[in-house]
Amino acid sequence: MLKMHNIRKSYRTDTIETHALRDFSLQVNEGEFVSVTGPSGSGKTTFLNIAGLLETPTGGQYLLDGEDVSSLNDRDRSRLRNEKIGFIFQGFNLIPDLNLFDNIDVPLRYRGFNAKERKKRIEKVLEQVGLSARAKHLPAQLSGGQQQRVAIARALAGEPRFLLADEPTGNLDSLMARQVMELLEFINEWGTTIVMVTHDPDLARRAHRNIQIVDGQVSDLQHGTVGAAREIA
Amino acid sequence: MFELKPMLSALWRNKISALLIALQLALTLAIVSNATVIVQDRLEKIARPTGIAVSDIISVTFMPVPVNYDMASAVAADLELLRNMPGVMDATVTNQIPLSGSGSASTYFTEPNQEIGGENANYYQTDEHFIDTLGLNLVAGRNFTRADFDVIGPNDTYEPRVAIITQKFADVMFPGEDAVGKFFYSGGDGKPREIIGVVERHLGAWPSWSKAGQVAFYPLLVTGNHKRYLIRTEPGQRDVVYKQIEEKLAERDPQRVIHLDTLSKKMAQSYVSDNVMVKVLSAVMTLLTFIVALGIIGLTIFWINQRSKQIGVRRALGATRANISRYFLVENTLIAGTGLVIGMAAAQVINHFMVNQFSQPALSMATLLICAAILLSVSVTAALAPAIRAANISPAMATRSV
Numbered sequence: 001m002l003k004m005h006n007i008r009k010s011y012r013t014d015t016i017e018t019h020a021l022r023d024f025s026l027q028v029n030e031g032e033f034v035s036v037t038g039p040s041g042s043g044k045t046t047f048l049n050i051a052g053l054l055e056t057p058t059g060g061q062y063l064l065d066g067e068d069v070s071s072l073n074d075r076d077r078s079r080l081r082n083e084k085i086g087f088i089f090q091g092f093n094l095i096p097d098l099n100l101f102d103n104i105d106v107p108l109r110y111r112g113f114n115a116k117e118r119k120k121r122i123e124k125v126l127e128q129v130g131l132s133a134r135a136k137h138l139p140a141q142l143s144g145g146q147q148q149r150v151a152i153a154r155a156l157a158g159e160p161r162f163l164l165a166d167e168p169t170g171n172l173d174s175l176m177a178r179q180v181m182e183l184l185e186f187i188n189e190w191g192t193t194i195v196m197v198t199h200d201p202d203l204a205r206r207a208h209r210n211i212q213i214v215d216g217q218v219s220d221l222q223h224g225t226v227g228a229a230r231e232i233a
Numbered sequence: 234m235f236e237l238k239p240m241l242s243a244l245w246r247n248k249i250s251a252l253l254i255a256l257q258l259a260l261t262l263a264i265v266s267n268a269t270v271i272v273q274d275r276l277e278k279i280a281r282p283t284g285i286a287v288s289d290i291i292s293v294t295f296m297p298v299p300v301n302y303d304m305a306s307a308v309a310a311d312l313e314l315l316r317n318m319p320g321v322m323d324a325t326v327t328n329q330i331p332l333s334g335s336g337s338a339s340t341y342f343t344e345p346n347q348e349i350g351g352e353n354a355n356y357y358q359t360d361e362h363f364i365d366t367l368g369l370n371l372v373a374g375r376n377f378t379r380a381d382f383d384v385i386g387p388n389d390t391y392e393p394r395v396a397i398i399t400q401k402f403a404d405v406m407f408p409g410e411d412a413v414g415k416f417f418y419s420g421g422d423g424k425p426r427e428i429i430g431v432v433e434r435h436l437g438a439w440p441s442w443s444k445a446g447q448v449a450f451y452p453l454l455v456t457g458n459h460k461r462y463l464i465r466t467e468p469g470q471r472d473v474v475y476k477q478i479e480e481k482l483a484e485r486d487p488q489r490v491i492h493l494d495t496l497s498k499k500m501a502q503s504y505v506s507d508n509v510m511v512k513v514l515s516a517v518m519t520l521l522t523f524i525v526a527l528g529i530i531g532l533t534i535f536w537i538n539q540r541s542k543q544i545g546v547r548r549a550l551g552a553t554r555a556n557i558s559r560y561f562l563v564e565n566t567l568i569a570g571t572g573l574v575i576g577m578a579a580a581q582v583i584n585h586f587m588v589n590q591f592s593q594p595a596l597s598m599a600t601l602l603i604c605a606a607i608l609l610s611v612s613v614t615a616a617l618a619p620a621i622r623a624a625n626i627s628p629a630m631a632t633r634s635v
């Protein structure tokens with residue numbers, strides 16, 4: 001599903017160059033639920049951004065679904081994000097001016113679906129996250145947990161193969177966090193590959209496999225029998 | 234694909250700032266379109282054909298100093314001298330300089346001894362060279378001859394015999410008829426003047442006068458205090474001849490005060506207030522348009538900064554750069570469109586008032602639509618740079634900022 005080989009990512013500012021990822025190699029298989037942990041600033045978000053085509057690596061090779069995506073242009077990357085990848089963010093990132101229905105509609109419009117198809121999908125995912133009755137509400141009228149469920153619905157509406165979550169429970173209390181985790185596990189059971197960055201060791205343990213990133217590199221492999229990264233290396 | 238419905242609901246939640254910009258555009262359109270009407274009107278007035286070869290003509294005014302000055306001989310000698318100068322096509326004597334803002338007018342009738350009714354016309358006392366010197370176009374009848382020409386003293390009464398008039402004056406005096414051979418009368422004297430010729434056009438002394446273009450010419454020299462000459466030069470020779478005229482006239486008779494001007498300058502002086510009006514209104518229009526453009530740039534930048542996170546999220550969810558730019562351009566067009574529709578209504582209300590209260594010309598739909606189209610393109614242009622910049626916001630904004 002996802003195969004990174006010797007990925008490097010450095011950020012250059014006027015004064016310093018930060019190596020956010022160095023010789024980063026990793027493989028995630030179809031249907032896996034991988035959790036990513038590591039200290040703050042270690043490169044977790046950078047990894048997720050590259051995996052989700054939000055940023056381009058400085059060097060190395062990245063195959064998504066067998067396709068080398070390192071050299072794609074911006075337009076094709078946008079299309080791939082839209083069709084194959086779902087994002088869930090720590091801050092939910094719902095568009096505050098749009099109601100739940102219109103929020104979930106955003107990626108579907110970029111996809112070019114007709115109104116009927118979009119409505120069908122939106123109603124379906126709203127039902128899945130248990131918020132059908134709130135379709136016309138604005139994000140601000142919902143609790144954090146509910147907002148994150150809408151964000152998950154928005155990520156799911158395009159039926160992505162690959163779901164990326166950056167600390168999806170970071171802003172939620174433990175009860176809401178557990179609900180969101182259960183929803184993700186449910187989604188994974190239905191076949192969506194998930195990579196989730198988290199600080200919560202309990203949640204991290206519930207994934208099939210945990211990857212720890214330290215100082216821009218994969219440092220430790222748990223749960224997984226044979227480390228995919230080591231395989232490539 | 235234009236996301237109109239969600240865009241409108243998002244706009245609705247930011248309606249105050251959207252409305253303020255829309256109203257600013259509305260006001261700008263209302264003012265600019267009405268100012269355009271006035272500017273157009275003035276420009277048309279300035280550009281009106283004068284019928285006169287303005288750019289090739291020099292005017293001379295002279296004041297004799299001696300008491301018993303022989304004006305008739307002096308004029309004859311001067312004209313002889315002027316007409317024989319190289320670069321000069323022709324020269325004529327006149328009581329007033331056309332287009333200069335000073336002149337004489339009288340009320341004329343088609344019947345003798347009338348007091349009410351009648352038509353106003355500007356009149357000139359000149360000679361048989363006036364048609365060629367001014368470059369007028371004789372469309373009917375004949376020019377004056379030497380035999381028609383009279384010389385009288387300042388206290389003599391004029392026994393008019395013949396006149397040449399403009400087509401415009403002919404049309405008001407004898408509508409639908411051939412004026413040549415007809416007679417007309419001044420209110421005071423009851424003496425018939427026969428119309429022997431008609432010239433196509435001569436705007437007269439006062440371009441702003443409502444009867445400008447109604448002019449009569451008499452073959453007459455009244456020996457008085459000061460006289461004027463008009464000199465037509467070969468095309469392009471005006472400025473060269475100008476200096477020589479001054480010298481030659483002074484040389485022939487040093488005992489007088491001579492003043493030269495170009496007719497172009499005289500005419501420009503008559504249009505000073507129109508030109509000032511055009512300049513002031515143009516400046517106001519430019520300024521208003523500039524301010525509204527700045528407002529749009531400011532608001533677009535503000536909204537884009539405010540929504541930079543949202544832009545990142547949209548990019549992460551699959552929006553292309555083009556999707557993002559288009560979003561802001563369409564949003565801008567919606568706001569501008571609303572403003573301009575309000576502005577079109579306001580412009581017509583204001584124009585209605587201007588027509589009724591200040592008898593300004595009416596605002597045509599074409600002018601209004603052109604002004605609206607210009608402001609719409611100004612608005613889109615103003616939003617363009619920020620909208621393109623918005624498309625450069627990285628999709629990583631979605632995960633990087635809190």
Ligand SMILES: Nc1ncnc2c1ncn2[C@@H]1O[C@H](COP(=O)(O)OP(=O)(O)O)[C@@H](O)[C@H]1O
Nearest residue numbers: 011012018020039040041042043044045046047
């Ligand atoms: N846009 C950027 N410019 C410069 N440095 C950055 C940028 N984004 C991330 N970094 C740096 O890269 C390193 C990794 O960051 P990040 O991937 O966000 O870490 P994590 O998500 O594990 O906290 C950090 O040192 C961070 O300061």
Ligand SMILES: [Mg+2]
Nearest residue numbers: 044045046166
């Ligand atoms: Mg992070």
